[in-house]
Amino acid sequence: MPNRYSPQEVEYDIYAKWMESGYFTPENLPDLEDRKESFTISLPPPNVTGTLHMGHAVMLAIEDAMVRYARMSGKRALWLPGTDHAAIATESKVEKILIKEEGKNRHDLGREKFLEKAKAFAQDSHDTIVNQMKKMGTSVDWTREAYTFDDARNLAVRTAFKKMYDDGLIYRGERIINWDPKGQTTISDDEVEYIDGKTPFYYFQYGPFVIGTARPETKFGDKYVVMHPDDKRYAQYEHGQKLDLEWINGPITATVIKDEAIDMEFGTGVMTITPWHSVVDFEIAERHNLDKEQIIDLNGKLLAVAGEFAGMHIMKARPEIVEKLKSKGLLVNVDEAYGNRIATAQRSGGIVEPQILKQWFIDVNKEFEYRQSKRAPIKGLDDGQKATLKQLMQHAVRQGGIEILPDRFNKTYFNWVDNLRDWNISRQIWFGHQIPVWYKGEEIYCGIDAPAGEGWVQDEDTLDTWFSAGLWTFSTLGWPNENSEDLKIYHPTSVLETGYDIIFFWVARMILMSTYILGEVPFKTVYLHGMVRNEDGSKMSKSSGKVIDPLEMIEKFGADATRLSLLVGATPGNDMKLSEDKISSFRNFTNKLWNISRFVFMSVKEVKNVKEVRSETLDDKWILAEFSTLVSEVTDHFEKYQYSMLGEKLREFTWNKFADVYLENAKVQSGQTTNEILLFILERLLILWHPFAPFVTEEIYKKFDSGMLMIQNWPKSPECKMTEAETRQFALKQSIIERVRLVRAEKNLPWREQININLYGAGDIQDQDAVLKQRLKLDEISWVAGEKPQIEIAEEKYDL
RNA sequence: GCGCGUAUAGCUCAGUUGGUUAGAGCGUUACAUUGACAUUGUAAAGGUCUCUGGUUCGAGUCCAGAUACGCGCACCA
Numbered sequence: 102m103p104n105r106y107s108p109q110e111v112e113y114d115i116y117a118k119w120m121e122s123g124y125f126t127p128e129n130l131p132d133l134e135d136r137k138e139s140f141t142i143s144l145p146p147p148n149v150t151g152t153l154h155m156g157h158a159v160m161l162a163i164e165d166a167m168v169r170y171a172r173m174s175g176k177r178a179l180w181l182p183g184t185d186h187a188a189i190a191t192e193s194k195v196e197k198i199l200i201k202e203e204g205k206n207r208h209d210l211g212r213e214k215f216l217e218k219a220k221a222f223a224q225d226s227h228d229t230i231v232n233q234m235k236k237m238g239t240s241v242d243w244t245r246e247a248y249t250f251d252d253a254r255n256l257a258v259r260t261a262f263k264k265m266y267d268d269g270l271i272y273r274g275e276r277i278i279n280w281d282p283k284g285q286t287t288i289s290d291d292e293v294e295y296i297d298g299k300t301p302f303y304y305f306q307y308g309p310f311v312i313g314t315a316r317p318e319t320k321f322g323d324k325y326v327v328m329h330p331d332d333k334r335y336a337q338y339e340h341g342q343k344l345d346l347e348w349i350n351g352p353i354t355a356t357v358i359k360d361e362a363i364d365m366e367f368g369t370g371v372m373t374i375t376p377w378h379s380v381v382d383f384e385i386a387e388r389h390n391l392d393k394e395q396i397i398d399l400n401g402k403l404l405a406v407a408g409e410f411a412g413m414h415i416m417k418a419r420p421e422i423v424e425k426l427k428s429k430g431l432l433v434n435v436d437e438a439y440g441n442r443i444a445t446a447q448r449s450g451g452i453v454e455p456q457i458l459k460q461w462f463i464d465v466n467k468e469f470e471y472r473q474s475k476r477a478p479i480k481g482l483d484d485g486q487k488a489t490l491k492q493l494m495q496h497a498v499r500q501g502g503i504e505i506l507p508d509r510f511n512k513t514y515f516n517w518v519d520n521l522r523d524w525n526i527s528r529q530i531w532f533g534h535q536i537p538v539w540y541k542g543e544e545i546y547c548g549i550d551a552p553a554g555e556g557w558v559q560d561e562d563t564l565d566t567w568f569s570a571g572l573w574t575f576s577t578l579g580w581p582n583e584n585s586e587d588l589k590i591y592h593p594t595s596v597l598e599t600g601y602d603i604i605f606f607w608v609a610r611m612i613l614m615s616t617y618i619l620g621e622v623p624f625k626t627v628y629l630h631g632m633v634r635n636e637d638g639s640k641m642s643k644s645s646g647k648v649i650d651p652l653e654m655i656e657k658f659g660a661d662a663t664r665l666s667l668l669v670g671a672t673p674g675n676d677m678k679l680s681e682d683k684i685s686s687f688r689n690f691t692n693k694l695w696n697i698s699r700f701v702f703m704s705v706k707e708v709k710n711v712k713e714v715r716s717e718t719l720d721d722k723w724i725l726a727e728f729s730t731l732v733s734e735v736t737d738h739f740e741k742y743q744y745s746m747l748g749e750k751l752r753e754f755t756w757n758k759f760a761d762v763y764l765e766n767a768k769v770q771s772g773q774t775t776n777e778i779l780l781f782i783l784e785r786l787l788i789l790w791h792p793f794a795p796f797v798t799e800e801i802y803k804k805f806d807s808g809m810l811m812i813q814n815w816p817k818s819p820e821c822k823m824t825e826a827e828t829r830q831f832a833l834k835q836s837i838i839e840r841v842r843l844v845r846a847e848k849n850l851p852w853r854e855q856i857n858i859n860l861y862g863a864g865d866i867q868d869q870d871a872v873l874k875q876r877l878k879l880d881e882i883s884w885v886a887g888e889k890p891q892i893e894i895a896e897e898k899y900d901l
Numbered sequence: 902g903c904g905c906g907u908a909u910a911g912c913u914c915a916g917u918u919g920g921u922u923a924g925a926g927c928g929u930u931a932c933a934u935u936g937a938c939a940u941u942g943u944a945a946a947g948g949u950c951u952c953u954g955g956u957u958c959g960a961g962u963c964c965a966g967a968u969a970c971g972c973g974c975a976c977c978a
């Protein structure tokens with residue numbers, strides 16, 4: 102055994118051995134029939150667009166620890182891997198490459214050819230990220246690997262869609278949606294990101310009123326002027342009253358509308374509405390049954406209604422429109438520093454323009470007949486009772502058995518669900534599950550497969566990537582085959598571990614889909630980890646150039662050190678700052694563990710499994726008692742998902758107790774019993790560490806020559822407790838060591854210089870003579886009878 | 902606007918149900934070193950647990966308020 106642990110030299114081979122063993126597949130685990138309880142995690146599938154980053158690394162570290170612990174504690178442990186096709190993200194990436202390399206956009210290429218390209222790209226990207234996941238030590242069952250866009254998942258998607266369609270939960274409607282002109286697709290409310298910005302805010306004369314707006318370019322068609330019914334300032338005007346006034350492109354007739362949605366405090370308390378391009382305005386228009394007119398086309402250019410401005414891009418037109426209104430004497434005032442939020446598309450960065458379009462939606466407020474799962478019923482719900490999707494989502498978390506960690510995210514979850522609107526699921530992109538609906542003239546058909554007969558044309562739109570992701574926990578376990586063995590054994594899954602940033606996108610959608618389709622929860626516990634940040638607290642992003650690359654860290658310090666740095670000192674829901682220093686300190690630890698083992702192996706004659714031990718000396722008893730406590734604490738922390746605490750306790754024991762005290766003493770006190778204890782504890786310590794640091798522990802464990810560490814049984818606490826008298830003695834001994842050191846330092850007595858100490862009244866620890874001499878570098882200790890424990894050093898007495 | 906979080910050593914953070922003298926890692930300083938390990942060891946320095954008030958025999962921990970920073974959500978035109 103070399104005197105340093107070199108992760109680079111062993112990690113690859115160890116992973117290969119694990120793969121070869123087949124133990125990542127739960128069916129191959131030893132004593133399968135005894136593994137009554139299953140433990141399942143669905144891996145949050147990484148997108149096939151990029152490479153492994155620290156966000157993935159923290160997820161893999163935590164989940165691998167969970168699964169390895171479950172596997173070692175006798176559960177039928179399944180960690181099911183996969184990747185996500187990430188519809189919009191992948192499509193835009195592929196199109197970018199296409200434009201760069203061939204100077205063509207996707208339309209130039211055509212749907213079929215573009216999809217071929219996208220698939221090739223996704224496959225490539227998939228292979229990269231899968232290899233990178235392996236470097237982290239990820240113990241997923243690769244034989245069950247899934248992809249959100251493969252045939253099996255496509256069948257699941259079509260089946261789910263049809264079921265929802267038949268229940269009336271999916272409908273097609275002309276509604277206001279978020280249009281991304283850059284990505285040329287609609288996006289859901291959750292995919293809109295708001296950026297704080299400053300825009301000039303204009304006040305214009307609109308007949309007798311002054312209206313405020315940040316978007317003059319939308320105002321061409323505004324023929325309704327809205328105010329609050331209780332606003333005394335405008336009491337003279339009546340709802341429905343018509344007014345003739347001069348506007349951008351000439352005289353128009355405006356209609357007064359009174360609506361309570363108006364904030365009297367804001368601006369002048371009067372506004373004109375543009376129902377086609379504003380959600381609020383749309384809703385006002387719906388309430389009063391007003392006309393709606395499109396002003397801006399899907400490319401962000403003004404339509405014919407804009408008159409002389411028609412065909413201009415809104416950004417270019419805006420200042421010119423303001424100029425024209427000014428020249429007509431209609432510009433009253435400009436507030437230059439108006440703070441507003443600009444809605445952008447999460448993926449493309451395009452500025453979102455509300456538009457009215459015919460799209461597919463999931464109705465979250467429509468009642469349907471709830472079907473209870475027989476296998477894992479949700480408490481408090483009856484088979485056949487009426488419920489809405491929103492109610493199911495609320496119920497599942499409130500009382501149906503989903504626990505969210507940390508607790509405070511319950512509020513976040515409910516806040517989101519309570520305000521949920523219908524979910525726009527159709528996208529105008531190509532890379533995704535095509536909507537299983539066909540049209541022929543006025544006829545419409547929704548089915549799992551295309552309808553028979555000629556002339557049917559399938560809907561061109563594809564589904565939001567989160568639709569297929571919502572099915573993930575069960576589409577990966579054989580559904581829609583309801584009789585799938587996997588589904589019976591592994592669903593509901595045990596834990597869903599992911600970042601808190603996708604609680605809405607994914608966690609909530611999985612709850613929606615699973616409770617609706619299966620009538621059971623998708624998982625029992627949600628563990629939300631925080632974001633990994635740079636040392637200065639900034640986000641790790643490619644654009645800022647500040648990224649700690651997990652692969653680089655693995656190369657430099659080893660996968661174990663990288664994993665440990667992400668597990669220790671991090672608590673659920675809280676962001677963590679990561680530095681290279683932190684990772685290197687854990688590299689030091691893995692080396693320490695390596696050298697502890699080396700010492701143990703060099704001390705004993707024969708490396709073997711020690712089933713039971715007895716203690717001879719005070720040190721033996723102490724270390725066994727400490728170890729006993731450690732095992733129960735570590736087990737408890739694993740059960741409660743307290744990884745930071747767990748890691749610190751393990752490190753404290755390993756380094757400060759086992760190495761610094763017991764091993765030091767063992768150098769003096771070597772004997773058969775000591776050796777057995779060394780082996781006994783080391784072997785179990787490797788097991789305890791394994792879920793956190795699988796590589797170094799597996800490598801060391803080879804010396805025991807008893808199979809793979811990854812399937813060894815989780816240890817039980819050895820029965821060992823110190824009596825009060827023994828605890829006192831041990832403390833006495835420690836205080837002797839401490840006292841001598843202190844006095845030596847105080848009196849400047851060099852370590853090599855022999856001093857004499859006399860110990861009074863400490864006769865009951867005389868058997869520690871050799872240990873004390875070694876630890877204190879003394880040749881002689883005199884034991885003297887005395888009343889109270891005292892120590893005499895260089896002719897001065899100190900109490901102990 | 903509504904909601905949430907964080908504030909503990911120079912830095913990064915733990916601190917489970919309130920209970921002796923508040924911990925760790927990194928960093929700093931001193932000393933040690935042919936030894937399992939310099940990726941080491943022994944020690945030291947370093948804290949008004951943000952502030953104010955309350956509950957309690959007892960508060961870093963519970964409650965109320967304040968301050969600072971951060972985050973999420975929202976239909977202020």
